[in-house]
Amino acid sequence: xxxxxxxxxxxxxxxxxxxxxxxxxxxxxxxxxxxxxxxxxxxxxxxxxxxxxxxxxxxxxxxxxxxxxxxxxxxxxxxxxxxxxxxxxxxxxxxxxxxxxxxxxxxxxxxxxxxxxxxxxxxxxxxxxxxxxxxxxxxxxxxxxxxxxxxxxxxxxxxxxxxxxxxxxxxxxxxxxxxxxxxxxxxxxxxxxxxxxxxxxxxxxxxxxxxxxxxxxxxxxxxxxxxxxxxxxxxxxxxxxxxxxxxxxxxxxxxxxxxxxxxxxxxxxxxxxxxxxxxxxxxxxxxxxxxxxxxxxxxxxxxxxxxxxxxxxxxxxxxxxxxxxxxxxxxxxxxxxxxxxxxxxxxxxxxxxxxxxxxxxxxxxxxxxxxxxxxxxxxxxxxxxxxxxxxxxxxxxxxxxxxxxxxxxxxxxxxxxxxxxxxxxxxxxxxxxxxxxxxxxxxxx
Amino acid sequence: xxxxxxxxxxxxxxxxxxxxxxxxxxxxxxxxxxxxxxxxxxxxxxxxxxxxxxxxxxxxxxxxxxxxxxxxxxxxxxxxxxxxxxxxxxxxxxxxxxxxxxxxxxxxxxxxxxxxxxxxxxxxxxxxxxxxxxxxxxxxxxxxxxxxxxxxxxxx
Numbered sequence: 001x002x003x004x005x006x007x008x009x010x011x012x013x014x015x016x017x018x019x020x021x022x023x024x025x026x027x028x029x030x031x032x033x034x035x036x037x038x039x040x041x042x043x044x045x046x047x048x049x050x051x052x053x054x055x056x057x058x059x060x061x062x063x064x065x066x067x068x069x070x071x072x073x074x075x076x077x078x079x080x081x082x083x084x085x086x087x088x089x090x091x092x093x094x095x096x097x098x099x100x101x102x103x104x105x106x107x108x109x110x111x112x113x114x115x116x117x118x119x120x121x122x123x124x125x126x127x128x129x130x131x132x133x134x135x136x137x138x139x140x141x142x143x144x145x146x147x148x149x150x151x152x153x154x155x156x157x158x159x160x161x162x163x164x165x166x167x168x169x170x171x172x173x174x175x176x177x178x179x180x181x182x183x184x185x186x187x188x189x190x191x192x193x194x195x196x197x198x199x200x201x202x203x204x205x206x207x208x209x210x211x212x213x214x215x216x217x218x219x220x221x222x223x224x225x226x227x228x229x230x231x232x233x234x235x236x237x238x239x240x241x242x243x244x245x246x247x248x249x250x251x252x253x254x255x256x257x258x259x260x261x262x263x264x265x266x267x268x269x270x271x272x273x274x275x276x277x278x279x280x281x282x283x284x285x286x287x288x289x290x291x292x293x294x295x296x297x298x299x300x301x302x303x304x305x306x307x308x309x310x311x312x313x314x315x316x317x318x319x320x321x322x323x324x325x326x327x328x329x330x331x332x333x334x335x336x337x338x339x340x341x342x343x344x345x346x347x348x349x350x351x352x353x354x355x356x357x358x359x360x361x362x363x364x365x366x367x368x369x370x371x372x373x374x375x376x377x378x379x380x381x382x383x384x385x386x387x388x389x390x391x392x393x394x395x396x397x398x399x400x401x402x403x404x405x406x407x408x409x410x411x412x413x414x415x416x417x418x419x420x421x422x423x424x425x426x427x428x429x430x431x432x433x434x435x436x437x438x439x440x441x442x443x444x445x
Numbered sequence: 446x447x448x449x450x451x452x453x454x455x456x457x458x459x460x461x462x463x464x465x466x467x468x469x470x471x472x473x474x475x476x477x478x479x480x481x482x483x484x485x486x487x488x489x490x491x492x493x494x495x496x497x498x499x500x501x502x503x504x505x506x507x508x509x510x511x512x513x514x515x516x517x518x519x520x521x522x523x524x525x526x527x528x529x530x531x532x533x534x535x536x537x538x539x540x541x542x543x544x545x546x547x548x549x550x551x552x553x554x555x556x557x558x559x560x561x562x563x564x565x566x567x568x569x570x571x572x573x574x575x576x577x578x579x580x581x582x583x584x585x586x587x588x589x590x591x592x593x594x595x596x597x598x599x600x601x
Binding site: 085088092127131132134135138139219222223224225226227228230408411412 | 504505506507509510511512513515517518519520525
């Protein structure tokens with residue numbers, strides 16, 4: 001609690017009532033998608049201060065700059081690397097490795113999507129992979145639907161595997177001090193298992209029917225992936241910096257370096273390498289373009305949410321909720337972890353997982369005393385990460401990447417409808433969560 | 446001077462139901478870049494031109510918003526392009542006509558009309574205010590000829 005920041009009376013309401021009502025209203029507005037989510041979060045944050053729940057100084061303390069820095073840094077690095085054409089190269093190469101066999105391409109694009117989602121953010125990954133997918137399926141004259149469906153699943157599963165793969169993991173890592181290796185060792189193994197198992201129903205539903213004419217397959221084989229690389233010098237610089245950043249994530253934790261420091265330093269180095277050969281005017285143009293590519297909507301959404309949740313936390317609502325959750329589960333850590341896993345998954349399928357996780361983090365932190373200290377919360381953190389990331393597969397609105405893919409599908413004349421998608425995806429998501437529950441139970445209890 | 450004095454009052458037009466093949470042959474034969482499309486009431490509904498044809502023969506993934514920016518890895522022949530064109534040639538031109546070119550009103554001042562022409566970089570339709578009736582077209586050629594003619598006959 002941060003009661004030192006609170007005023008006694010806010011618009012004649014108690015702080016609990018004001019902050020609680022504002023929080024619920026903000027959630028409802030985010031769900032309706034009537035207004036851009038960054039505007040909603042920023043307005044809610046401002047009202048927390050104007051309403052007297054937080055002072056401006058307290059609000060700034062509530063912003064997790066490690067999450068913001070990591071997100072921004074990675075967006076800059078990926079934005080520059082993308083211009084080299086390396087991601088297109090990977091997608092085309094993967095299609096040709098399997099001799100452009102339609103089912104083989106689906107599996108390979110799933111694997112590439114999962115791998116890239118583990119290293120980049122999911123939205124960037126699908127923005128890179130979906131257009132190539134549409135090109136290939138258009139050339140092969142086959143439906144893009146199974147491919148796009150599989151890529152949605154792969155992006156959310158791949159994102160689960162690492163600290164930087166999905167915003168919920170970034171937030172959990174930042175709030176708990178868990179590092180890149182912790183996520184890799186605890187979540188990557190189960191993410192790989194889930195990815196493999198997910199391929200099975202996709203094969204039986206669509207994969208076994210995928211066929212294309214030999215002549216059209218030959219057209220895909222004629223793509224020259226090497227020509228997708230637009231800038232070899234940039235490619236070398238980007239791969240060098242990305243490798244250094246990954247190494248930094250792996251070893252930096254032991255030296256006390258936060259992921260945000262490593263990502264922002266990597267971004268600064270890559271910007272320098274990219275700009276150095278150019279004159280002042282061109283440098284300004286390159287920096288403006290790179291910074292313009294950062295998803296500022298996401299960044300400001302995060303900032304607003306952090307302040308909103310910090311305000312709610314300061315009133316003691318989340319502490320009280322935490323006690324209620326523990327009472328509901330009779331203080332049993334196993335039941336609590338598995339419940340959080342399933343609740344997170346279902347909630348993340350319905351609402352954006354970012355505000356959900358932002359709320360759950362302080363709530364879970366408040367359980368530490370009941371479970372014997374922060375160390376004892378580890379299985380609960382992994383349950384939250386698995387539930388929030390995998391839950392994104394449950395519906396079309398479960399993750400931003402899903403909506404991006406749906407947008408591509410719509411514009412290409414092969415729309416992914418909300419209900420048919422959910423009828424197929426929700427049970428598959430539940431299976432992945434059940435597998436996670438078994439994993440959490442046997443590994444941590 | 447205004448747009449109505451600068452326009453060609455009898456422009457060649459297409460119908461939304463004309464096939465892409467038919468319209469393509471016509472604009473290729475007569476070297477048009479764009480032609481206005483009007484319905485049965487001579488109401489302006491859009492423009493059809495060479496850009497629309499190009500769009501039909503290039504992979505769709507290129508034209509999607511946030512689509513493929515780099516297509517240097519695709520190597521195709523004229524036969525490949527024709528094959529793609531033949532898949533849509535019987536479709537009506539309404540599926541790909543451009544609605545982005547803003548028409549001007551007949552009383553639009555000449556300078557504003559010229560600015561519009563410069564920005565659009567294509568012939569612009571003149572449409573009756575309050576209705577959608579096409580009154581004429583303004584092209585670079587008409588404007589160019591009229592500007593040069595304004596200087597009077599050249600001395601021998």
